[in-house]
Amino acid sequence: MLLPASLRTLACRPLSTSAPLAAARKGTRERKKAKIVKKEEVKTEWVPQSVRRAQLLSLQPRANRRFDRERLPEPIDDVYVRNWFRWREHAVEEAVAMHRQTHHPTVFNQPEALMFVTAELDMQLDKKTRYADPVRRVVSLPHPFEYRPPREVAVFCQSAELRQLAESRGVAVVGGTELIKQFQSGAMAADQFDYFVGHPELAQELLPIRGLLRRRFPSIKDGTLTTELEATIDRFRHGLELSSERDERQLDFAQVVAPVGRLHMPAEHVAANVAALVADLASARPRGHTRPFVTRLTSWCHPAPERLDLQLRPLLEEAAQA
Structure with a gap:
């Protein structure tokens, strides 16, 4: 006796009795999901090849740049390998x-x-x-000797005799308290000059513009605050x-x-x-x-x-x- 097609398919399917036995215990999936940590992708900036090569070279050991002359023997001939003998002075x-x-x-x-x-x-x-x-x-x-054009120097002095002396040495800007006020107001920019020379008679008046001149502020240590204006101007202009x-x-x-x-x-x-x-x-x-x-x-x-x-x-x- 032949069974209908629908019944034949049901009859051929095996019965699964292990599904309840293989089921995961309660909370297993949640614990596994908690263990999975997403790794954040760190985007690295692109480094040019020249910079990368310089970084690699900086990590390599480097020889001592100071030449030790005493460790080499004296040459005994006029022709010798320079790296093997002491160099002639x-x-x-x-x-x-x-x-x-x-x-x-x-x-x-x-x-x-x-x-x-x-x-x-x-x-x-x-x-x-x-x-x-x-x-x-x-x-x-x-x-x-001729090497570069003269530098721009500003001179701070009060007396007319010192101003005339500074102008005779080729200084374009010479002044006293009025020149200091021009720097304070911004009418005169410090970037226009390479050096600043001052006379000790204006040492106290120069203090308000110390922040403007910074490292170029006239000081005794640098030799820019002196009574010998003529030699100092020549040194900083042509030295x-x-x-x-x-x-x-x-x-x-x-x-x-x-x-x-x-x-x-x-x-x-x-x-x-x-x-x-x-x-x-x-x-x-x-x-x-x-x-x-x-x-x-x-x-x-x-x-x-x-x-x-x-x-x-x-x-x-x-x-x-x-």
């Missing part, structure tokens, strides 16, 4: 002659090129955890600016790069400028620093790649005796 006059050869019209054809000097400084104080502040100075060279650049990864190392003359100048004049620069840097040695402040001196002229070591010890001894 030249007198300034000899270095000028060697730079003139490379900048001869038949070579680089720059007979009037600027001659630069790089001075390495020891910035670590006697206490190993402390370092000297950056060096910022202006030095008067005994033999000036050579010295600024040290510290290595952020080697805090005890810093260097000063400055021009000392041109190759067509007499070699004696260039040597006198180098001696004045070294003497000024040696006098900038801070308190708590008993070792030599200037550790190495090299000269170079663009575009020649060579760098010549200069004899530093005689210059330091001359500066100590002066």
Whole structure:
């Protein structure tokens, strides 16, 4: 006897009796949902490849930038591998002659090129955890040369005689209390000038504009508050600016790069400028620093790649005796 199609499908289906037995216990699903913690996607900013490469290089160890001359032997021949032997030190006059050869019209054809000097400084104080502040100075060279236009200097003085003296040295802005009021009212902007020189007779009157001038405020420590206006004006208008650049990864190392003359100048004049620069840097040695402040001196002229070591010890001894 054949059954209807609807009954045949029901008869073929197996009966499930395990559903009540396999049911989860009460609260299982809630506990599993509570364990699931959604991870928040942190969006990272895009970093350029050049910045990423610089970050990777900063993590790599770096060799000591200070050259230890004493660990290398003296060369026994005129031709030697420079990295294996102690470098020869030249007198300034000899270095000028060697730079003139490379900048001869038949070579680089720059007979009037600027001659630069790089001075390495020891910035670590006697206490190993402390370092000297950056060096910022202006030095008067005994033999000036054309390098850059004169700087803008404002002079604060009261008497008519001092004002006439300042104007004779090429200062465009000279004044007393009326000039101070112009800075206070905003009629005169401090950004128009590179340096400010003042006479001690206006020391009290200058205090209201101390916040406007900030680091350029005339002070005895910087040599900008003085009675010798003529020499001070010439130094800050035509002098050579010295600024040290510290290595952020080697805090005890810093260097000063400055021009000392041109190759067509007499070699004696260039040597006198180098001696004045070294003497000024040696006098900038801070308190708590008993070792030599200037550790190495090299000269170079663009575009020649060579760098010549200069004899530093005689210059330091001359500066100590002066």
